[in-house]
Amino acid sequence: MTIDRVVPSLSFRNFLDDLGQLRKRQDQTSSQISSGRRINNPSDDPSGLSELLRLRDNIASVEQFSINATRARSLLGFTDTVLGSVFNLLNVALEKGISGANSTRSPQDRAALANEVDNIKAQIVGLANSTFEGNFIFAGQRVTSQPFSLDPAAPGGVRYDGDSGISQVELTASLRIPVNAPGNQVFTAAGGNVFVALQNLIDGLRSNDLPGIGAAVTQVSSASNQVKNARTINGTTLATVERVLPILDNEKLNYTTRAAAIGDANLAEAISNFVQGQAAENATLGIGARLSRRSLFDVIG
């Protein structure tokens, strides 16, 4: 569209519109700079914002997974320590049993050994009732009540009141790991009851029953293997957690970087745009001030 007659109102309208455009852009740039955000309203970049929100959701999930993993690491680490102690105690008991099985031992020696094994058994019952943050770790999911109590009527004199429930936690959207080993799989499994083995050993030592001691030593040995297996499984899970934790950190960094690329203002760019805009604004204002100040009326007398 060509304009043949240029009148003052036309120049002023163009000037004001141009200035308005410039000021609007400056306003956007300055709010980017002051807020540090590239997107200050959904309309600034609707699809970018949608992506940004998705990334924020991912970040929140990964943060939660990290919390879960860190907590699982403490719990699994604690379980490992407890199982380690149980394993060591069982090995001590095994040594006592082997020593008691020696035909050179006197009945007094065996009675003393029996007391030591009895002591070990009591310690293991105590360890089997370990708690983490107030919850019993070997109770299956009945974490609020003590799983192992002394009960002469029960096999080996120790009764299990827990269940066989295994709790899992989320490490990633698709990976859940078990974080507990139920006591009936570690201590009172049908194939290798720790307390029955120890009680048999104590009984054998007390009654000078050499074949009985021999049989009980085998039982304690297999119970010790069972605890070792439980500890290995626990350790494998712990290793998984250790492996996943840095991956989660990495993932979070990745999401955060992408979110920053979308959502954060590029300050260097924004400031340079702002300075450029200021120059343009000054120039426009300068022109505006000189707009049509003169007309033929100034010249004719």
Add this chain to the structure above:
Amino acid sequence: MGGLFSNLFVGMSSLRAQQLAMNVVSNNVANVNTPGYSRQRAVFQPDIAVAIPQGLLGTGVTISKVESLRDRFTERQINQQNQGQGELSTLSETLRQIEGIFSETSGPGVQAAISKFFNSFSDLANRPTSLPMRQQVLNAANDLATMVREEYRRLEQLQRQTDQDVKVTVDKINLLTGQIAQLNTQIGSIQSLGKDPSSLRDQRESLLNELAKLVNINHFETENGSVSILTGNGKPLVIADKSYALQASQVAPSPFFSILHGSSNITGDITSGKLGALLKIRDGYIPKYLQDLDTLASTVISAVNTQHRAGADLNGVPGGDFFVPASGPGAARNISVAITDPARIAAARAGGAAGDNSNALALAGLQRSRLISGSTVNEFYALLVSKVGMDSRGATDGLETQKSILRQLKNQRDSISGVSLDEEAVNLIQFQKAFEAASRLIGVVNSLTEETMRILGR
């Protein structure tokens, strides 16, 4: 005829004409900054010649008329574009306000609350027996419910505000059509006296433009110079000196104002101008967003409640409803947490012991289920926010385009109707010179007459 005295009359007519032309120039100069003013021009016409034996002899000059220079075609286009601009500027302004309600950009909003709520169940799975942990779940759930309710409430509030604006705008339309009808009367009577009602026309033109910004209209000028205005679908607003008022009144079952013309409801026919935009916001955009929020709340309520009922609480009691009310319309307006006792959260599966966390895991897992037409709850909300952003962006971009079209049109109109001081200065010089020449002519005739008198009187 012919002779000295007739020369005097010719000079006289020229003086009068040049003076009038200079008046037109000074009026133009005076109105150089008056919006909507169309420059005027004095049209010179030779007086009727008289026949003399030698041929035809001119008898001077008169100003036959003072005309306004206007381009009806451009003015009509400006009027139409004004309707578009009125609509888009209201749309863009109001959608901007709606964007402010979805505050995801400035701080944590509903989206963050959704993440936090579902993740709190994942956290609870770490320590299902911990009461503080359970309390955290309730806090996160309350935050989410409050934020959804608040967003819904603010949208509804804006909807009511828009409805009030509808009424105010209808009042403005009625005021304008009344004024235009009055101008029609005045213009008609001035024209019937054979005079030019230019300034009244300019006034009417600017009222018409104002009206066009408010509502879509068609208008045309009748032969007697009055303007008739019809609504977009042909209902009369102004015919000659009569204006027909629109009415904003509530027609059941709608809780909002309908636009009535006489007894017919023309709400649906108003598609443009500010009024059109207000109706689009009130009846289109806001209900769409409200419905999305309702869908979101309904989905969360029904999915969480179903899963929660399937589990058992800390005491082994089956889990009840987690949220109220039941899903459905009004879900977003009223969503709240049904549970106050943290022990009542069903983190365990039915029949599970206190340490069972499988239901908490299942509840946490809902955040990854595609519950709403292929999207997760969080994705659905992100889409809603970006929809709001796109709507607002569309209106703002449209407004920019419209503004630049309008600017071109106004420039075009001004290039025809606007006052150029340079031109007026040239005209002034021209008329002044002619005035001087005519004065001198009269002077010459005068001295010739005196000479004749002197000779005769001797």
